[in-house]
Amino acid sequence: MIKSLIRIPALLGDHMMFRMIAIVAGMALALGGSAEAQTPRKGGTIRMTAPYGSSFTSLDIHTTPRSQDEIYAKALHRSLYIWDSELGKPVLELAKEHVVSGGGFVHTFKLRDDAYFHNGRKMTADDIIWSYNRIMDGTKAYPGARYVRIIEGAAAVEKGQAKEISGLKKIDDFTVEMKLTEKVDPGFYFFTALTSIYPADEAVKDSFIQHPVGLGPFKFVEHVPGSRIVMERWDRFYKPGKPYADKVIVSVMGEAAARDVAFRNKEIDTSVLGPAQYVAYQADPNLKGTIAEVAEVFTRYMGMNPAFKPFADKRVRQAINYAIDADLIINKLVKGKAYRATSWLPLTSSAYDKTMKPYPYDPAKAKQLLAEAGYPSGFEFEWTTSQNESWGLPIVSAVIPMLDKVGIKAKVKQVEVAVLAEVVRTGDYQAFIYSQQTGPDPQAALKCFHSSTPPSACNYTNFKNAEFDKIMDDAGQADDDARRTELLKQANALLYEEAPVWFFNYNKAVMAVQPWLHGVQLNATEMTHQNVEDLWVDETSPAK
Amino acid sequence: MPMLSFLVRRLLQTIPTVLAVVLLVFVLFSVVPGSIASSMSDDVDPQVELRLKQQLGLNDPVYTRFGNYIAKLAVGDFGTSFRTREPVTSMIAKRAWPTLELIVTAMAFSVLLGVPLGFIAALRPGGIVDTLAMVVAVSGLSIAKFWLGLVLMYAFALKLGWLPSFGYGDGGLNYLLLPAVTLGVSPMALFARTTRAAVLEIMTADFVRTARSKGMNETRVVKWHVMRNALVIILTTVGLQFGGLMGQAVVVEKLFSWPGIGSLLVDSVLQRDIPAVQGSILVVVLAFLAINLLIDLLYGVIDPRIRYG
Numbered sequence: 001m002i003k004s005l006i007r008i009p010a011l012l013g014d015h016m017m018f019r020m021i022a023i024v025a026g027m028a029l030a031l032g033g034s035a036e037a038q039t040p041r042k043g044g045t046i047r048m049t050a051p052y053g054s055s056f057t058s059l060d061i062h063t064t065p066r067s068q069d070e071i072y073a074k075a076l077h078r079s080l081y082i083w084d085s086e087l088g089k090p091v092l093e094l095a096k097e098h099v100v101s102g103g104g105f106v107h108t109f110k111l112r113d114d115a116y117f118h119n120g121r122k123m124t125a126d127d128i129i130w131s132y133n134r135i136m137d138g139t140k141a142y143p144g145a146r147y148v149r150i151i152e153g154a155a156a157v158e159k160g161q162a163k164e165i166s167g168l169k170k171i172d173d174f175t176v177e178m179k180l181t182e183k184v185d186p187g188f189y190f191f192t193a194l195t196s197i198y199p200a201d202e203a204v205k206d207s208f209i210q211h212p213v214g215l216g217p218f219k220f221v222e223h224v225p226g227s228r229i230v231m232e233r234w235d236r237f238y239k240p241g242k243p244y245a246d247k248v249i250v251s252v253m254g255e256a257a258a259r260d261v262a263f264r265n266k267e268i269d270t271s272v273l274g275p276a277q278y279v280a281y282q283a284d285p286n287l288k289g290t291i292a293e294v295a296e297v298f299t300r301y302m303g304m305n306p307a308f309k310p311f312a313d314k315r316v317r318q319a320i321n322y323a324i325d326a327d328l329i330i331n332k333l334v335k336g337k338a339y340r341a342t343s344w345l346p347l348t349s350s351a352y353d354k355t356m357k358p359y360p361y362d363p364a365k366a367k368q369l370l371a372e373a374g375y376p377s378g379f380e381f382e383w384t385t386s387q388n389e390s391w392g393l394p395i396v397s398a399v400i401p402m403l404d405k406v407g408i409k410a411k412v413k414q415v416e417v418a419v420l421a422e423v424v425r426t427g428d429y430q431a432f433i434y435s436q437q438t439g440p441d442p443q444a445a446l447k448c449f450h451s452s453t454p455p456s457a458c459n460y461t462n463f464k465n466a467e468f469d470k471i472m473d474d475a476g477q478a479d480d481d482a483r484r485t486e487l488l489k490q491a492n493a494l495l496y497e498e499a500p501v502w503f504f505n506y507n508k509a510v511m512a513v514q515p516w517l518h519g520v521q522l523n524a525t526e527m528t529h530q531n532v533e534d535l536w537v538d539e540t541s542p543a544k
Numbered sequence: 545m546p547m548l549s550f551l552v553r554r555l556l557q558t559i560p561t562v563l564a565v566v567l568l569v570f571v572l573f574s575v576v577p578g579s580i581a582s583s584m585s586d587d588v589d590p591q592v593e594l595r596l597k598q599q600l601g602l603n604d605p606v607y608t609r610f611g612n613y614i615a616k617l618a619v620g621d622f623g624t625s626f627r628t629r630e631p632v633t634s635m636i637a638k639r640a641w642p643t644l645e646l647i648v649t650a651m652a653f654s655v656l657l658g659v660p661l662g663f664i665a666a667l668r669p670g671g672i673v674d675t676l677a678m679v680v681a682v683s684g685l686s687i688a689k690f691w692l693g694l695v696l697m698y699a700f701a702l703k704l705g706w707l708p709s710f711g712y713g714d715g716g717l718n719y720l721l722l723p724a725v726t727l728g729v730s731p732m733a734l735f736a737r738t739t740r741a742a743v744l745e746i747m748t749a750d751f752v753r754t755a756r757s758k759g760m761n762e763t764r765v766v767k768w769h770v771m772r773n774a775l776v777i778i779l780t781t782v783g784l785q786f787g788g789l790m791g792q793a794v795v796v797e798k799l800f801s802w803p804g805i806g807s808l809l810v811d812s813v814l815q816r817d818i819p820a821v822q823g824s825i826l827v828v829v830l831a832f833l834a835i836n837l838l839i840d841l842l843y844g845v846i847d848p849r850i851r852y853g
Binding site for chain 1 (some may be wrong): 576577578579588590591592593595596597599627628629630635638639693694697698701702706708709710711712797798799800801802803804807808810811814815816
């Protein structure tokens with residue numbers, strides 16, 4: 001199972017406060033107030049799991065955009081910013097101060113002078129500049145280039161026209177000036193592990209890929225490919241008293257059933273739950289208290305290709321939204337492990353409109369719209385899907401009879417997830433079902449539907465609407481947060497009306513957390529990405 | 545000398561086999577949709593994707609890529625992994641020992657249990673032992689490995705608490721047992737059935753009847769005539785099963801988070817890491833060929849009537 005893995009950057013000026021709403025339904029004792037009130041215990045081992053199928057891709061985190069890899073990277077590396085789950089926004093991590101000048105384009109960072117790499121050397125401005133220049137090496141195609149490209153002159157380095165990013169300037173050892181090409185909040189661009197800061201001297205060595213050195217709270221000890229990564233506490237970590245644990249082990253465990261046994265057997269401290277396990281854990285009095293859940297910034301939907309004649313008509317797309325009983329599917333098939341989608345932006349988005357209601361299940365209305373569009377007897381289309389249990393074949397199989405009731409016949413075309421990703425980007429489909437990241441920044445998420453965004457980027461349904469473009473352009477120019485949010489709500493409402501997709505659900509990430517593990521953060525960008533220095537285990541943990 | 549010429553001939557025969565496998569895998573992964581870029585993310589930056597494909601040579605014509613691959617292979621270079629950007633040989637080297645441990649233990653378990661079970665069953669055909677042995681054998685062949693692995697985890701880790709349910713740990717036997725037994729049950733059942741059938745057939749052979757008529761006691765008949773002749777058939781099954789186990793290890797390694805070549809192969813296929821797929825399959829094929837060659841050589845040791853022509 002591959003989740004959406006790339007972080008969407010903000011495209012706006014000042015970022016908006018990312019409000020966390022409607023998040024916690026059942027919280028583990030481990031996350032409860034009583035546990036948090038305890039004094040964190042020093043020592044012990046945290047045993048996390050990396051649940052997304054495959055082995056870790058690489059120990060060079062610059063090369064891999066997978067969620068799976070960022071799980072260990074959060075312990076080993078640090079970026080200029082870090083995601084604060086409580087505030088719901090990126091905050092400064094490797095800098096103490098951030099000053100904006102030059103009409104919002106120039107950002108001056110006063111770096112920490114107490115951040116040490118795991119080789120004992122102090123981080124300086126040179127490391128920041130070296131790391132960003134490395135990421136822009138066009139011959140290596142580092143995925144983090146999409147973020148660093150926002151710095152002036154970075155694109156020239158990527159194209160091989162310059163050796164260094166002109167928009168990055170070292171003022172002194174602990175001050176860096178960054179000139180951006182757009183008025184945006186750099187936090188959204190520089191908080192993921194893809195833009196981790198490496199030690200310039202160490203990272204050029206061949207040995208780095210086998211023994212990575214970072215700035216994180218834990219240093220690398222061992223990697224058993226396909227099985228685990230072991231890290232131990234870095235005593236010179238810059239946050240006083242942290243990390244708490246002595247050791248972190250991240251085990252690769254793609255099989256949900258195996259994870260379930262290991263969790264019940266107290267061999268692991270965290271496990272991600274699928275729909276079936278979610279129900280089982282809720283029903284089990286011994287496990288119910290271990291459940292932690294959060295509305296993640298992923299929207300599941302069926303995309304419709306406007307080049308396929310019936311889908312070019314808005315009424316047909318709306319009819320499909322009316323024809324499907326999404327609530328029934330979420331309750332019965334997804335076992336309640338999702339929130340009903342109203343439009344594109346998820347519940348945790350600052351521009352989510354709580355007053356908006358989802359399309360009701362109304363087959364009669366669907367039939368009427370189809371007849372008005374010239375399809376009184378319906379039509380047939382090919383629906384490309386993966387096998388994913390939450391947004392793949394099982395869902396498609398449940399929807400087909402519902403569509404059949406209004407005369408629409410769907411033929412299934414099943415492909416692997418990796419193939420689906422390619423199908424979606426090349427537009428080689430009539431309809432597809434997918435999960436797409438729709439946050440944390442609402443402007444970036446909605447920008448995917450701007451006509452200037454190509455299908456190969458994230459405008460997968462090749463949506464073009466002049467009114468939508470204008471709203472989005474206005475939002476981009478707005479200096480006032482409230483005004484911008486209002487415009488984004490309008491854009492989101494317009495998407496609801498235009499229905500380029502069938503709005504299915506927003507992902508509810510569910511993690512089981514052992515009662516002895518404390519400090520787990522409800523990270524809406526990806527639940528498994530924990531700031532490990534805040535985690536601690538009490539004395540009841542069976543791990544040494 | 546005949547053995548040496550047999551060995552050389554067999555080694556030469558492996559070359560077209562290996563080349564055919566290399567070509568087949570290459571062609572397969574050239575035509576299947578999806579690429580490393582699309583498997584890395586569902587939201588990859590188009591510019592990065594373009595550069596990645598250029599860097600990895602994915603935009604080159606197929607024949608150019610194949611030519612480059614063969615040229616590297618000729619000097620023992622399996623290429624560089626698309627995913628990890630490590631040499632494939634180094635990736636395989638890290639995974640080879642855990643896979644070998646797993647397969648050898650599974651094979652030992654299956655032979656040590658399956659062969660005696662088959663023997664005992666054949667000595668009293670139709671009896672209770674025979675019936676029970678064959679029920680076990682048929683069940684062992686029918687049970688899905690994934691399901692069996694979960695049942696063993698549940699019983700021996702969760703309920704009894706004797707063994708860890710997953711992982712490689714420090715490489716100790718306690719971590720190895722559950723995956724090895726999961727992997728070994730099916731060949732164990734096959735060995736039991738094969739041994740039973742072979743022994744039953746040999747027991748009625750002319751030379752056994754002759755031995756008995758000469759007054760040789762039953763223990764000696766079984767030991768010197770039946771067992772020795774059955775061993776050739778068992779050995780052939782071992783050779784074939786070795787290759788089968790390497791394939792089946794894929795499921796077991798994934799289930800138990802075992803860091804072997806099987807899980808490397810699955811991950812590489814899913815992420816379209818073509819050099820790693822090619823390298824892993826090649827290693828499996830070479831191991832299979834080597835084991836079968838070794839078994840061919842052992843035939844002559846076990847049964848002097850077999851000559852290397």
